Amino acid sequence: MTMADSDAPKAGAPIKEPRFGFLRRSYAMLVKELIQLKRDRLTFAMTIVIPVMQLLLFGYAINTTPRHLPTAVLLQEDSDLGRSILKALENTAYFRFTREVHSVAEFDDLLLSGRVLFGVEIPRGFERAVRRGEKPAILVAADATDPVAAGSALSALGQIVQNALVHDRVAGDPANPPFEIRAHARYNPAASSRLNIVPGLVGTILTMTMLIFTALSVTREIERGTMENLLSMPITPVEVMLGKILPYVGVGFIQASLILGIGVLLFGVPLRGSLAMLALLSTLFITTNLAIGYTFSTLVQNQLQAMQASMMFFLPSILLSGFMFPFAGMPVWAQYIGECLPLTHYLRIVRAIMLKGSTLENLHYDALALLTLMLIAMTIAVTRFRRTLD
């Protein structure tokens, strides 16, 4: 005890400047930060889970030379030669025949809506024309809006004729084939990746900005202590949500107009479809993202967690939506994840309207998907919003 007594500073005596004061104070700060990090369990978990999950997810899902791309077949004639050629196409592993259609209108609709990337047409009287030596053509139409997705398949077409002839012993000289394959890269014949990326950026930029706007909105009220006051007043969760989302719909709309305007004027991206339809569906997309951000805000406890949740949503949105890598090239499970992301649907919509001139008729599936995602997010947000401080 005497030791302790003699060590204890007298009341009022200043504590001496310690040795290595710089290190001691930095250490004090470090200990405090570590304790706070440990307290915030969700953040702590996310620092482990996010990198591992994202790495596995994207490592397996991303594929820049996509194969088994969805292809529609328009068979105007049922012949052995036609079948051999289809078989040869499928054998390249680039094409996967998902639909058989019976009219040109159907064929075009599938390409316009983005449900298939390719369409193969075997014309009527094909086999007879081959036998007569008329060198008829098989049409392979490609949706070339994404040059990466369509490119390798299109370049593989050249060998197909030869393969078909060799494997299936179709009469004819391989050096002088009795028919030709005519590839038709639609919508983006020059294979300019800019035409694909600029509309995609509209969606990506909007996702990022819209999410952050609302993801912080509820946690901010809680952290600033204004939530208690708000809850004691007669306002319902739906009213809070609408009040917090609607102003940013306007902000998002201005943002979208700005990016689209620059895209058209500076980058020469065409606008082949209806501007009104693009505006309407963009507004839907903006609202969906705001609703999702708001939902995060009701699920997390603080602003840091809200930011992390937004990042966790944003990364897959970029990588699994078809923005950076071809959607059709991902494994099926990754495509299912992609279907749950609003950006996936909006990318199809914005690219289709701008580059292909698609109409709502072609795009009703993606528009409905956006609407559904928005309603799901809003429902979760309203039910999760706590009316009390319990």
Next chain:
Amino acid sequence: MTAAPTIASDARDIAIDVRGLTKSFNGREVVHDLSMQVKRGSIYGFLGPNGSGKTTTIRMLCGLLTPDRGEGTCLGFDIRTEAAKIKRRVGYMTQRFSLYQDLSVRENLEFVARLYGVPDARGAARDMIKRLGLSGREEQLAGELSGGWKQRLALGACTLPNPQLLLLDEPTAGVDPKARRDFWNEIHALAAEGLTVLVSTHYMDEAERCHEIAYIAYGYLLAHGTVDQVIAGSQLSTWVATGEGLGALAHELAGKPGVDMVAPFGTSLHVSGRDQAALEQTLAPYRKDPRQSWQHGAPSLEDVFIELMSRSKDNFQ
């Protein structure tokens, strides 16, 4: 509404009527079996140490927390099922300033007015700014106001929608004496207009400005009534010593038989006990000491509360 006549008449003169309110957080009971009644038009003081459950009780009264057990009405509406109706009629001033710091005085008041559906929000905000004496500061951001002005603004915001009941949670904490006095004058003016006010506080002088008070510690309501009733009910006997050597004397008396509490008050020392005979016996030799003079005084409200608190600590902690 075809409510039973008894309830209707109750609702007319009783603003708050709750029984057996109990609330726990993470297994710790913060409010225990609390029952209270507050008459309409009265100022009801809610006293107790930090962490005694005052804020939790207030939050249960206005529907911000759901009690685990217990029931009751606030302004005639069930606190469990009719929170929405209660919120329309109650002004709640939180302990921590909870208006928007990045909105101006006027914008905050207009926001509140619109939320409650006041017909002319701008006009109502303007009138309130005048009433609060904030003219000239209406465009100042709320976050830039001093503590006293913030508190006036908060009171203004919760009286703006014309409530029937005000719940004020430590409204004067950290506010200077002049601002506190103005604030209490305002509260009395509001009560005179028929408003019921329930106010929690630490300050004894404020307790004495209430029509009725309740003392709550460790989640238990320990005493309630008018100030005089509470003091009388404590059965505390107090001797006041003045003179020299009070510091040493306080040390010596603490813990002696009959002495429940020794409290230095600047130049005097309050020695109190519930057992009057034992206290006088213990004090008899000290009263002969020429350095101090002794007087039998009435216990102050503070003596009573500190004694209640230390006693409840023994019982409940």
